[in-house]
Amino acid sequence: MIATMRYEFHMQLRSRAMWVVYALVFTVYVAVDRSFFTLYLGRGVEGEPKTAMLALGTMVGALMPVAYGCMVADRLVRDTRLGVAGVLDTTPTGQGSRLIGKYLGVCAATAAPIALVFFGRAIVFAVAEGEPTALGWASTTFLLTITPGLIFIGALTLTGPLLISPMIFRVLFVVYWFWGNLIYPAMMPTISGSIFDATGGYMEFGLLSPERDPNVIPYGPYPGAALNFLRPVASPTVAFLWLGTMLALAVAVLALARLHLARKAT
Amino acid sequence: MRIELTDLTKTYKGNVHALRGLNLDIPTGMYGLLGSNGAGKTTLMRILVGLIKPTSGTVRIGGHDIASGEGKLAVQRTLGYLPQNLGVYPDLTARRFLDYIALLKGLDSRTERRRRINELLEVVALTEEADRKLKGFSGGMVQRVGIAQALLTDPRLLVVDEPTTGLDPEERIRFRNLLSQLAGDRTVLLSTHIVDDVAQTCRSLAVLAKGRLVFHGDVGALVSRAAHQVWTVTTSGPAPTWGRVVSALPEGTGVRYRVIAASPPDPTARPTDPGLEDGYLALMESDRLTHPV
Structure with a gap:
């Protein structure tokens, strides 16, 4: 598992395509939302590192995961496409270990550009404001609001192309990302804003920033939205429930993929 | 092993x-x-x-x-x-x-x-x-x-x-x-x-x-499966129609054919030693006859 993790990490990190795709997504994003360049990142609370880092988390976690998912999507099936799978599958290292190793290595490497953008901006903030605590809030925000979603969508996008071609899967994934995570819930039936939303809103409003006025930015049941039973009012307990949901979904998806691979061998 | x-x-x-x-x-x-x-x-x-x-x-x-x-x-x-x-x-x-x-x-x-x-x-x-x-x-x-x-x-x-x-x-x-x-x-x-x-x-x-x-x-x-069944025919006319032509090599003004057949495919045919490929082809031919589908 360690060997696979290490090699997959390095191979993905050296992939030029990954860096190009991230650069394009980032360029489009900052062209549309200029607040990335303002010191308080659009939330207008001067010198308040926690709010600024949470705002940064929301920004980075909105679109960068689209590139993340798309770049993870071909990494499992490419072993078969390249013709390496035949050799790998006859080694004594089990398929399950390799799947986990690949998952960890690929996801870590693909998340690296997101971390680079996030922490790079956090460092600029900390230096400009003379607020080293911003780095602490940056780490907490990244770990608790962005990482759980990446853990889930990493599992989903790594294994999804076992069922359909990576290209079609990528299109479906982009549609899923906007429909299931970014769309306003009252617009149409969606899991956006629900416990299955991967953008980390429950962690932000339930645990890290519970003092936020729920009338300004509500997090919980949306007036007029369908599926509101999936949108409990944000609280620390619900924040951890969301975290558990993301991890459980990732484990379930990987377990199903393992079963699928084992069945294919018959 | x-x-x-x-x-x-x-x-x-x-x-x-x-x-x-x-x-x-x-x-x-x-x-x-x-x-x-x-x-x-x-x-x-x-x-x-x-x-x-x-x-x-x-x-x-x-x-x-x-x-x-x-x-x-x-x-x-x-x-x-x-x-x-x-x-x-x-x-x-x-x-x-x-x-x-x-x-x-x-x-x-x-x-x-x-x-x-x-x-x-x-x-x-x-x-x-x-x-x-x-x-x-x-x-x-x-x-x-x-x-x-x-x-x-x-x-x-x-x-x-x-x-x-x-x-x-x-x-x-x-x-x-x-x-x-x-x-x-x-x-x-x-x-x-x-x-x-x-x-x-x-x-x-x-x-x-x-x-x-x-x-x-x-x-x-396997080679012996083709014993007494391999022939060479050198001709400037058409290829032999009896048997299976394994190779055709231009020679002078004609062509030398190597043929697998149970009997001489041509009056001028000369028997020759079989190789593994001849044995394999003879085997496959006889298998095709015994298991046509």
């Missing part, structure tokens, strides 16, 4: 019979597996290395039943496999690729791994290219990397599936010689549809046709 196949059957979805009740005993040494495309060779190889499971029947390798998890693992620890159309990670160097496979094969000691990889790069004559990315390698070089990865753990069983397909003549000869040298006290199972590869490397072989075992024994026995 002895391989015993008993009533081995593989049926794919759609009732496609890839293997039909195979019984075969493969001894230690170099062993050829011949058959036309679609004969079931690759299916058999993939079962032997544990990539797919048979529909029924048993496979015992070195005494291990590969249907059990422990048996499969025990075999995979002593196995080297070069699949048909081996692929590589294009952005890894040959050395890094081998290092990765070595780790997966359980060569945990870095020193030991490094030593073994250097040794094998030498064996397959790739030392100079070891630190070049694999995307720049020719087909023959990739095949050599393939054989190196198959040998990493000094396997007792080496399974090579159509290894010379796509290689130029020089690479083919080099590859065949390498396989022969490796045989020694190993079992090397060479699957191919190129008769010459078996003729140049194996003493024993099996022939598959449409999933059935139609021959197993030594090379001489």
Whole structure:
């Protein structure tokens, strides 16, 4: 598992395509939302590192995961496409270990550009404001609001192309990302804003920033939205429930993929 | 390492019979597996290395039943496999690729791994290219990397599936010689549809046709299947119509035909000594008559 993790990490990190795709997504994003360049990142609370880092988390976690998912999507099936799978599958290292190793290595490497953008901006903030605590809030925000979603969508996008071609899967994934995570819930039936939303809103409003006025930015049941039973009012307990949901979904998806691979061998 | 196949059957979805009740005993040494495309060779190889499971029947390798998890693992620890159309990670160097496979094969000691990889790069004559990315390698070089990865753990069983397909003549000869040298006290199972590869490397072989075992024994026995059936006819007229023309070589103003036929295909036909290819073709011809579908 360690060997696979290490090699997959390095191979993905050296992939030029990954860096190009991230650069394009980032360029489009900052062209549309200029607040990335303002010191308080659009939330207008001067010198308040926690709010600024949470705002940064929301920004980075909105679109960068689209590139993340798309770049993870071909990494499992490419072993078969390249013709390496035949050799790998006859080694004594089990398929399950390799799947986990690949998952960890690929996801870590693909998340690296997101971390680079996030922490790079956090460092600029900390230096400009003379607020080293911003780095602490940056780490907490990244770990608790962005990482759980990446853990889930990493599992989903790594294994999804076992069922359909990576290209079609990528299109479906982009549609899923906007429909299931970014769309306003009252617009149409969606899991956006629900416990299955991967953008980390429950962690932000339930645990890290519970003092936020729920009338300004509500997090919980949306007036007029369908599926509101999936949108409990944000609280620390619900924040951890969301975290558990993301991890459980990732484990379930990987377990199903393992079963699928084992069945294919018959 | 002895391989015993008993009533081995593989049926794919759609009732496609890839293997039909195979019984075969493969001894230690170099062993050829011949058959036309679609004969079931690759299916058999993939079962032997544990990539797919048979529909029924048993496979015992070195005494291990590969249907059990422990048996499969025990075999995979002593196995080297070069699949048909081996692929590589294009952005890894040959050395890094081998290092990765070595780790997966359980060569945990870095020193030991490094030593073994250097040794094998030498064996397959790739030392100079070891630190070049694999995307720049020719087909023959990739095949050599393939054989190196198959040998990493000094396997007792080496399974090579159509290894010379796509290689130029020089690479083919080099590859065949390498396989022969490796045989020694190993079992090397060479699957191919190129008769010459078996003729140049194996003493024993099996022939598959449409999933059935139609021959197993030594090379001489297969050659003798064509005894008194191989003729040469030199003519400037049309090709002989009786029998099967194996080759046609321009000679002077005419053409010299090599023909397999039970009786002389032409009054001027002269008998000649059969080769392995003649034996194989005679066998396939008689099999077609006895099993037309």
